[in-house]
Amino acid sequence: MRELHVVDACELAAAYAAAHYAVVLDGDAIPLRVGESAGDVEAYWAARRYAFITAWNPASRPLSEEANNLADARLVARMQVLDLSFHPAWASDHDRQWRESGWLIADVDPSTLDALAGEFGQAGVLHWEHGEPVRLRMMLQRPGDCADRPCVDWRSGADGDRTADAIP
Template sequence: MRELHVVDACELASAYAAAHYAVVLDGDVIAFRVGEHAGDVEAYWAARRYAFITAWNPASRPLSEEANNLADGRLVARIEGLDLVFHPAWASDHDRQWRESGWLVADLDPTVLDALATEFGQAGALHWEHGEPVRLRMLLARPPDCGELPSVEWLQPPVED
């Protein structure tokens, strides 16, 4: 298992929560955002739950495109092994200066999502139930000085002062 060394978990969660996400369904690009309902995604592709995961830049350290693509291939093999339906997706910042490829997966159990994210060195992943707002699942502890971030779930015990 990879160990994440994040300089500022709160800043990272804020960036993930503010990111723009999109998926390609039947050739159409459909956007979704943390904290918002993904009604367009759900109308196009009916599932009980949805998850966005990437294998790019594990431990929040930029890697070469070749290394990211190799990790992505391993992630695809793991998702295929779970016999789940998935579509190409990505995350980017507001200015499109940063972009990471990933996958939107239907009906992936959140505990399996967390295990995959951990296996691939990710600090967070998105998950939501049909009809509910998109949530960010941070696999890190919430720092004590981090204010409340709507739609962010911290999955590790809080860091003590």
């Protein structure tokens, strides 16, 4: 398990919610946006639920491309061990100044997704049920001074800013 120490979790959630996401299916890059339906993805790849995760920049601290690629390879190996079905994806800011690789996973249960996020030090992941809007799940407790945002879920519980326990 990794500890996340985020300076401003509310700003981080706003940035993640505003980011652009895409998944590559059959050679097409299909966009995803928090709060919007993902009907195009669901039409290409039928599943009950979906999730986006990355291993890049754990705890939202920039790492070298080499370090990020090594973390990504570990995440791929972990998803293979778990027998998950996944496709390449990425996240970027509006101006494409920041971009990181990730994966869209089909039918991963929420506890496994939380555990993967914790294992790879991620402050947030995307998730949604088929037919529902894409949601952002922050792996942190919502700060008391942070207003609720549509389609943003926060980790609850007494463990403060810790991410989920690693899966076996």
